[in-house]
Amino acid sequence: MMKWLVALFALVAFGECFHKIPLIKGKTARQDLQEKGLWEQYRREHPYNPMAKFYLSGAEPMTNDADLSYYGVISIGNPPQSFSVIFDTGSSNLWIPSVYCNSQACNNHRKFNPSQSSSFKWGNQALSIQYGTGSMTGYLGIDTVEVGGISVANQVFGLSQTEAPFMAHMAADGILGLAFQSIASDNVVPVFDNMVKQNLVSQQMFSVYLSGNSDQGSEVIFGGVDSSHYTGQVTWIPLTSATYWQIKMDSVTINGQTVACAGGCQAIIDTGTSLIVGPSNDINNMNSWVGATTNQYGEATVNCQNVQSMPDVTFTLNGHAFTVPASAYVSQSSYGCNTGFGAGGQQLWILGDVFIREYYAIFDTQSQYIGLAKSV
Known part of the structure; x- marks a missing residue:
């Protein structure tokens, strides 16, 4: 049985009931492509465009970042059919592959079969979600969705008919969006919104813990917070x-010097993007300050022996400083060391998994606040 088939469970702690779903950090699409010797060809054919998911249009856009890697297991239908999904605070729709899709991306993953669920109903709209390197198209359906021990009735979700080619290399089957309904394709009510409407969670918040360099411990907690994950x-x-989960960022500093976001900017806390992404000039300046060299594919490389002497990077959010050390923003593999700073070309910043691994994130939908605390 594959390692991502993990048990879903609920527990009671600190006097309140909340529900956890374990997340697995599996092999990324990039690692899979590198092992097959296809990474450089892929980057030539599909230039890196992590901002693609934030281009608003009639359809809800998604990212083309090939390093999406944290995923957990949900089930849909009666009897339940299980799928691994990326929990993405940068989008709002749930979709999974379906038996109506025969692309390589779908054939590499589990597919939902509506005819095998006694509770399935078809929706009345088609679904189209744009990617930077293609698109996902399909249809809307309605069924019971179970997430972290929570059974959500009458959840509208997408069943893919076509998928972007890079999805063939992703560990997860689909996406479960955790942003707001205002950006959902076809105005679909997001899964967490339905949890709240159906009184399935004790608090109108969810929280995310991402462990570093480990396949164990990462999780999304629906309806509360686990204080053991932060200090x-x-x-x-x-x-x-x-x-999106959008906040004000005042500046990015290194050694007390402002190196990016001078005069303030807008940032998004996004579990569905692996890197910290910003405007090209700012990111290039940051990479230069930490001693990185950017290659033709936009990847910033550093000498692995220099990591311990590289400076911290501080992100000031609404007057509060959050520091990320080099040990957190540099990733090391058998192919070398890269910084976790990616150029997006737009003014909107994305504080992705590189940032969230350092700071436990609490998403309060009722008060519309984000809580951040140092992860342990």
């Missing part, structure tokens, strides 16, 4: 927009 106080930051 110190939680810093609460108000949203500037209830679309």
Whole structure:
């Protein structure tokens, strides 16, 4: 049985009931492509565009980042059919592959079969979600979705008919969006919103813990917070927009010098993007300050022997400083060392998994705040 078929469970702690779903950090698409000797060809054919998911249009866009890697298991239908999904705070729709899709991406993953679920109903709309390197198209359906021991009735979700080629290399089968309904394709009510509406969680919040360099311990907690995952106080930051989980960032500094986001900018806390992404000039400046060299594919490489002497990078969010050390923003593999700073070409910043591994993130949908605390 594959390692991502992990048990879903619920527990009671600190006097309140909340539900956890374990996340697995599996092999990334990039690692899979590298092992097959296809990574450089892939990057030539599909230039890196992590901002693609934030281009608003009639359909809800998604990212083309080939390093999406944290995923957990959900089930859909009666009897339940299991799927691994990326829990993505940068999008709002749930979709999974279906038996109506015969692309390589779908054939490499589990497919939902509506005819095998006694509770399935078809929706009345088609679904199209744009990627930077292609698109996912399909249809809307309605069924029971179980997440972390929570059974959500009448959840609208997407069944893919076509998928972007890079999805063939992803560990997860699909995406479960955790942003707001205002950006959902076809105005679908997101899964967590339905948890709240159906009184399935004790608090209108969920939280995310991402462990570093380990396949164990990462999790999404629906309906509460697990204080064992962080130390110190939680810093609460108000949203500037209830679309994505968007907040104000004041600056990015290194050794006390402002190196990016001078004069302030907007940032998004996004579990569905692996890197910290910002405008090209700012990211290039950051990479230069830490001693990185950017190759033709936009990847910033450093000498692995220099990591211990590289400077911290501090992100000031709504007046509060959050520091990320080199040990956190540099990733090392058999192919060398890369920084976790990616150029996106737009003014919107993405604080992705590189940041969230350092700071436990609490997403409060009722008050529209993000809480951040130092992960342990």
